[in-house]
Amino acid sequence: MPKLAALFSPERAADVVDADTRRLLEDRFEVVWATAEHTTGPGSAAKPPALDPAAVPQLVAGADVLLTSWGTPHLGKELWSDGNGPKVVAHAAGTVKNLIDPVILDQGVAVFSAGPRIAWSVGEYCLASMLTLARRLPRFDDAIRAGGWKQTEYRGHELAGAKVGIIGASSTARALITLLKPFGCDLVVYDPYLTTERAEQLGVRLADLRETSASTFLTIHVPNVPETKGMISRELIEALPDGAVVINSSRGPAIDQQALLEHALDGRIYAALDVYDPEPPAFDAKTLQTPNLLLTPHIAGDTAEGHLALAGYVLKDALQWLDNGTRGPSFVDAAAWSIAA
Known part of the structure; x- marks a missing residue:
C-alpha cells in the first residue's frame, strides 16, 4: 500500500479534510x-498552528x-x-508557488492545487459584491441604522444586461463567468494569453485593457507578478463610467489603490x-465610513463548504x-508556472 504524509496540523486537517475524504x-x-x-505552537481558532519545518523529514520519509x-x-x-522522493504533492489550498x-516539476513530480x-x-463572492453594490445596499443599510428611511436621491441598478469587464481569464474569472450567464451580461475580457477560440468557448469577447476597464462592472482576476503590478492605473480608474462598480479579489498591487479610494470617497x-x-x-475614519466601499479581510475564497472540499478535490485528481496518468483540473502545469497565481 502506498504511503501518504499529511503535512499540516490536526486543526487544519479538520478544516480541509471531510469525513468521506478521510x-x-x-x-x-x-x-x-x-x-x-x-x-509550531497552539495557534488559534482563526489561524491553526503551522507545521514545524524540522518535523518534515520525519513525516515525509518513505x-x-x-x-x-x-x-x-x-x-x-x-x-x-536522491531521486526517490514523493511522486505526488497534492495541495489542499491555493497557490503552490511558496x-x-x-524544478521538481521537471523531475516528473506531479503537483496538484x-x-x-x-x-x-x-x-x-464577486457576484455577491456586484449585486450588493449595484443595488447600493450598504448605503440603504446605513440609512436604516441611522433612523432614516427612503433615500430618494439614490436608486439601485440591475446587473442584468450590463457590461462586465473582466481582467484576467483565471480560474476565478471562469467561475464568475459561469455564474453571470443567467444575467445576460456583455462579458468583455482582457487577457493576453486567452485565445479567440477559448474566448468563444467561454462565451466572452476579447478586448484591450482600456476597453475592458471602461465597464459598468470591473472585476480583477490576475496573479501577483511584475507584469500586473499597477495595471489598473489612475488613468484607467479616472476613465471608469460614473457609478461603476469595481471588484478586486485577486491581488492588491494590481490596482492603484489610492486612486480607487479617491474616486470612491468622492x-x-x-x-x-x-x-x-x-x-x-x-x-482613516473617512474611508472606513464611506458606504461606497465594501471591505472584507481577504476571505473571498474562504467558505465552510469550500474548505472542507479541498483535500477531496485534489485527492481525486491525484488518484486518477x-x-x-490522467491530468485533472487541479494538475499544475509547469508551462504555466510563470503566469500562475
Missing part, C-alpha cells in the same frame, strides 16, 4: 498524520504522496535529491475590496494520475 485516504494509503507535537495545505512549510528540492521549487475549487468560492464609483496593498490595510 475514509478514502485510509482505504488507499498508509497515512501518516501530523500531530500537535509536530506543530512517502509516495504528500498532502499539504496552509501551514505546510516550504518543501525544499532536497526532499527529491510551497515548492518549480485546489485553486480551481477555491475559485468557485471567489466567483460567488462618491463617483463603488468598490468591493478583499485584497489590499499592504495587508492588512490601515484606512496515480491510477492511469
Whole structure:
C-alpha cells in the first residue's frame, strides 16, 4: 500500500479534510498524520498552528504522496535529491508557488492545487459584491441604522444586461463567468494569453485593457507578478463610467489603490475590496465610513463548504494520475508556472 504524509496540523486537517475524504485516504494509503507535537505552537481558532519545518523529514520519509495545505512549510528540492522522493504533492489550498521549487516539476513530480475549487468560492463572492453594490445596499443599510428611511436621491441598478469587464481569464474569472450567464451580461475580457477560440468557448469577447476597464462592472482576476503590478492605473480608474462598480479579489498591487479610494470617497464609483496593498490595510475614519466601499479581510475564497472540499478535490485528481496518468483540473502545469497565481 502506498504511503501518504499529511503535512499540516490536526486543526487544519479538520478544516480541509471531510469525513468521506478521510475514509478514502485510509482505504488507499498508509497515512501518516501530523500531530500537535509536530506543530509550531497552539495557534488559534482563526489561524491553526503551522507545521514545524524540522518535523518534515520525519513525516515525509518513505512517502509516495504528500498532502499539504496552509501551514505546510516550504518543501525544499532536497526532499527529491536522491531521486526517490514523493511522486505526488497534492495541495489542499491555493497557490503552490511558496510551497515548492518549480524544478521538481521537471523531475516528473506531479503537483496538484485546489485553486480551481477555491475559485468557485471567489466567483460567488464577486457576484455577491456586484449585486450588493449595484443595488447600493450598504448605503440603504446605513440609512436604516441611522433612523432614516427612503433615500430618494439614490436608486439601485440591475446587473442584468450590463457590461462586465473582466481582467484576467483565471480560474476565478471562469467561475464568475459561469455564474453571470443567467444575467445576460456583455462579458468583455482582457487577457493576453486567452485565445479567440477559448474566448468563444467561454462565451466572452476579447478586448484591450482600456476597453475592458471602461465597464459598468470591473472585476480583477490576475496573479501577483511584475507584469500586473499597477495595471489598473489612475488613468484607467479616472476613465471608469460614473457609478461603476469595481471588484478586486485577486491581488492588491494590481490596482492603484489610492486612486480607487479617491474616486470612491468622492462618491463617483463603488468598490468591493478583499485584497489590499499592504495587508492588512490601515484606512482613516473617512474611508472606513464611506458606504461606497465594501471591505472584507481577504476571505473571498474562504467558505465552510469550500474548505472542507479541498483535500477531496485534489485527492481525486491525484488518484486518477496515480491510477492511469490522467491530468485533472487541479494538475499544475509547469508551462504555466510563470503566469500562475
